[in-house]
Amino acid sequence: MYRLEAPDIGNLYHRTIEHMSQTVQMEGKEWRDVSREECSSLAEAAVELVTPEIQNAILMSSNRYGYLKKKLTDVVSKTAEVLIEQSKRDGFDPVAFELAFGSGNFPPVSFTLSNGATCELVGRIDRVDTASIHDQLYVRIVDYKSSKREIDFAEIYYGLAMQMLIYLKVLIEQANAWTQENVAPAAALYFHVHRPLVAPAETDADTERKVLESYQMQGLLVDDPAILEMMDRTAKHDQKKSIVIPVKYKKDGTLDANTTKKVVSPPQLEQLMDHAIDLAQSSAEAMYDGEIGVEPYEYKERRPCQTCPFQSVCHFDEALSNEARQLKKLEKDDVLSRLGGDADEVDE
Structure with a gap:
């Protein structure tokens, strides 16, 4: 059974924008060189190319999905117009x-x-x-x-x-x-x-x-x-x-x-990039060590459980005294300080 999910729509956007951008590039242009009149044809051609790839061509399966396809084409066309305007300034x-x-x-x-x-x-x-x-x-x-x-x-x-x-x-x-x-x-x-x-x-x-x-x-x-x-x-x-x-x-x-x-600053950005790599490595270490504790986080009233497909496996349930890890809100200076100094120290 095929169903159109949010990731499918995201994938369609990615593929159509990629196709339009490559078409513009192959014509020896930048986005700023494209007219608004060309946007609709670019969008329609890109959506037609990508549609068969999405969930076994589900967007071609009924009039309802055909209508949704047209709405998605409108979004892609408007995006192309915005890319033109941004490119003129960028x-x-x-x-x-x-x-x-x-x-x-x-x-x-x-x-x-x-x-x-x-x-x-x-x-x-x-x-x-x-x-x-x-x-x-x-x-x-x-x-x-x-x-x-x-x-x-x-x-x-x-x-x-x-x-x-x-x-x-x-x-x-x-x-x-x-x-x-x-x-x-x-x-x-x-x-x-x-x-x-x-x-x-x-x-x-x-x-x-x-x-x-x-x-x-x-x-x-x-x-x-x-x-x-x-x-x-x-x-x-x-x-x-x-x-x-x-x-x-x-x-x-x-x-x-x-x-x-x-x-x-450039040194601060370097710190943030290194921190991301360190976290990826420590996560890999934890997975190899078999750490699979049921410890979802909660941040700004948001939990991964809301979209997680594995709740039937972990059985996380607050009614059973399970508690999410509460993550504290941090501002830029708080984070930079925790990573090795405040803004002024990192700049030096």
């Missing part, structure tokens, strides 16, 4: 899509456990962007999400959000697998693929800006003015909220208080 350009490490010429992340076993981490990076700044090549990764995600330093600390940092670490340490240059990290960002509903503003232009702002990528940024300005070359001049990255400038050209919560 100095970072895509160089790779669905870049897999752990296969072919791109080796996996590998480490040896205390029992002598070798553990390998493999993955696939949705999008890799680069830009040359200060005679240095900087890399940014973008992960497409079908639900909204924002940076949460507590999730990084507790190991609930390791993926993006591990991906960024892999690109830096194994740069020779995908480029001929030395690279430095610039950002790890989430792009929310959706079709927003916004209240009309006073003018059509203001309404369109609200729509674009709803697509603003969220994530972790390196605190370097040149890098931030390269990611949106209009925001600082306009003294407005960026529609590309989670940055807003004050009238004096400095970052506002909310933005400073999402930027880190």
Whole structure:
């Protein structure tokens, strides 16, 4: 029996955006060179190509699923329009899509456990962007999400959000697998693929800006003015909220208080990446040691049990005196301090 689940929709978004981006690239263009009129045809062609791959072509099985397919095509088409608008402002350009490490010429992340076993981490990076700044090549990764995600330093600390940092670490340490240059990290960002509903503003232009702002990528940024300005070359001049990255400038050209919560210095980013790798290694050690205790966490009233398919195995039940591990909310400075010093100490 085939059923369309949330991961299937996420997979469709990934594959269609990859196909559209590769089509644009093969035509010798950047997204900024594509007209809005081309978006619909790009989206329709991509969805038609990917549809047969989703749950045994379930989107082609009935009129109901055909209607859903059209709605998904609308989302993909709107996403393409936003990629065009972001590209017009963005100095970072895509160089790779669905870049897999752990296969072919791109080796996996590998480490040896205390029992002598070798553990390998493999993955696939949705999008890799680069830009040359200060005679240095900087890399940014973008992960497409079908639900909204924002940076949460507590999730990084507790190991609930390791993926993006591990991906960024892999690109830096194994740069020779995908480029001929030395690279430095610039950002790890989430792009929310959706079709927003916004209240009309006073003018059509203001309404369109609200729509674009709803697509603003969220994530972790390196605190370097040149890098931030390269990611949106209009925001600082306009003294407005960026529609590309989670940055807003004050009238004096400095970052506002909310933005400073999402930027880190290069040494701080290095610490966070190393922490993610350490957590992956310690998790592998625990699995090899047979640690399978029934100890789900609870963070911000959220538990993995809500989507876990193995509840019938673990039998976690609060009525039987089971208790979830309560994870404390932590701010950026709390996490950096726990990892080896406060913000000022790490910068030195």
